[in-house]
Amino acid sequence: MILNAYITEWQKYAPWKDRVQIEQDLILSRALSDIFSVPELQSQLAFRGGTALNKLHLPKPARYSEDIDFVQVNAGGVGAIIDSMRAVLDPWLGTPKRKFTAASAKLQYHFQSSGDVPAPLRLKIEINTREHFSLFGFIKEPFSVESSWYSNKVKVMTYQLPELLGTKMRALFQRKKGRDLFDVWYLTTATNVDCKKAFEAFTFYNRKHHRTISLDDFINNLEEKRDDREFRQDMMPLLAPDLEYDFETAHRHVVSLIEKFYTA
Numbered sequence: 001m002i003l004n005a006y007i008t009e010w011q012k013y014a015p016w017k018d019r020v021q022i023e024q025d026l027i028l029s030r031a032l033s034d035i036f037s038v039p040e041l042q043s044q045l046a047f048r049g050g051t052a053l054n055k056l057h058l059p060k061p062a063r064y065s066e067d068i069d070f071v072q073v074n075a076g077g078v079g080a081i082i083d084s085m086r087a088v089l090d091p092w093l094g095t096p097k098r099k100f101t102a103a104s105a106k107l108q109y110h111f112q113s114s115g116d117v118p119a120p121l122r123l124k125i126e127i128n129t130r131e132h133f134s135l136f137g138f139i140k141e142p143f144s145v146e147s148s149w150y151s152n153k154v155k156v157m158t159y160q161l162p163e164l165l166g167t168k169m170r171a172l173f174q175r176k177k178g179r180d181l182f183d184v185w186y187l188t189t190a191t192n193v194d195c196k197k198a199f200e201a202f203t204f205y206n207r208k209h210h211r212t213i214s215l216d217d218f219i220n221n222l223e224e225k226r227d228d229r230e231f232r233q234d235m236m237p238l239l240a241p242d243l244e245y246d247f248e249t250a251h252r253h254v255v256s257l258i259e260k261f262y263t264a
Contacts, residue, residue, distance in 0.1 A: 002026065002114050006149040013146075014061065015241055020113050021064050024121055027093075027111075029055070029145045031123060032068060034088040036143070036154040041084050045070040045127070046138055047158045048167060050183055056141040057161050062186050063179065064238040071128045073138070073157070078105045078129050085125070093123065103130045135204045136160045136197065161187070162194045166201025172254075173213060173221055178234030178247070181222075185250035188257055199261040215262035222255055 007023050014025035032055065035041055047056065049069035054061040072078055082105060086096070089109070096107040107125045112118035140155040158164075165187050172180035187193050206213055225231045232247050239245055 001111060002149055004114060006147060007114065010147055010149075014064075016064050017241060018237075019115070020119050020121065021066075023113050024066055024123075025064070026145075026147060026149065027121070028066065028068060028123060030150045030152075031089055031093070031125070032156065033143065033145045033150075033152040033154050035068075035085055036156050037152060038084050038088060041081065042155070042157065044073055044081055045157060046073050046134070047156050048164055050168075050179060052158055053164060053168075053183060053187070056143060056156060056158055057164065058191070060240075062190070062240050062243060063182060063235065064240075065179075066122075067124045067126065069126050069128070071131050073132060075132045078127060081105075081127065082107070096125075104128055131205075131208070133208070134159055134163060135166075135201050136163050161191065162197035163201040165193055165195075165198035166203075167205060169198065169202045169258075170205055173218055176225055176228060176231050178231045179238060181225075181231075181247075181250055181254055182235050182239075182245065184254050184257070189253065195257070195261070196264070199264075202261075215259065218258050218262075219255060222251065222258070226251055 002023055007019055007026065010026045011022050014022045016022050016025065028051070032047070035045070047068070047070060049067070050063070051065040051068055054063065054065055072081065082098075085107065090096070093109040094111060096109045099106040099108075105127045109123040111121050113121050137160065138157050139160055140157050142153065143156045144153040145151055159167075165184065168180060168183045168187070171177070172184055188195060235245060235247075
């Protein structure tokens with residue numbers, strides 16, 4: 001799909017050891033740029049999740065991320081959004097698998113990597129079709145792709161960093177992925193994010209879904225995951241090569257952070 005020279009060129013923006021990851025990152029970046037080049041999508045989708053953090057909010061990527069997560073900004077049918085998205089993606093990615101639920105719409109594109117021994121790749125795009133709100137308000141961030149294969153500049157709608165951290169804390173509680181622990185640790189040690197506002201966002205989203213998570217609930221949740229092998233090793237193939245990451249240090253930091261949030 002992409003010449004090796006273009007993949008090598010893109011490594012300065014995606015410093016991963018695995019060339020397949022670099023190619024995947026370039027494809028994801030083009031897809032994101034294509035989507036926000038469509039006028040009717042620019043105000044309908046808000047970008048969040050780990051990929052949003054690394055593509056828009058951090059000065060350079062801290063970890064590899066392979067999926068695109070959106071939220072449908074305005075309530076209503078999602079069919080027109082899917083059609084507009086596919087109109088710009090299908091011509092070069094092919095026909096995606098589709099899955100619709102009461103809370104989301106998903107597109108999953110499957111393709112082969114470049115190179116002498118092609119590897120199967122996928123691009124998953126998920127739209128949350130239920131959370132039509134933002135606590136601190138949406139913002140637009142510049143995003144550019146500068147490659148000999150593809151170049152473009154767009155503005156991407158997203159959330160303010162404290163709100164993204166708040167939803168990351170929610171993800172850390174709800175699922176068993178070590179990357180969520182890493183994201184919370186990294187954002188609260190490497191950036192000046194407002195942690196008080198982040199906890200406010202965490203509480204806000206839980207209330208929106210009529211959930212109550214106590215301090216004991218959260219701490220017990222983190223302790224149970226601590227000895228889970230997959231949770232501990234999840235970050236190993238994802239970490240930026242110039243970053244040092246110690247799971248135990250991150251775990252202690254996040255536990256301490258959660259305790260401070262609840263007792264403040």
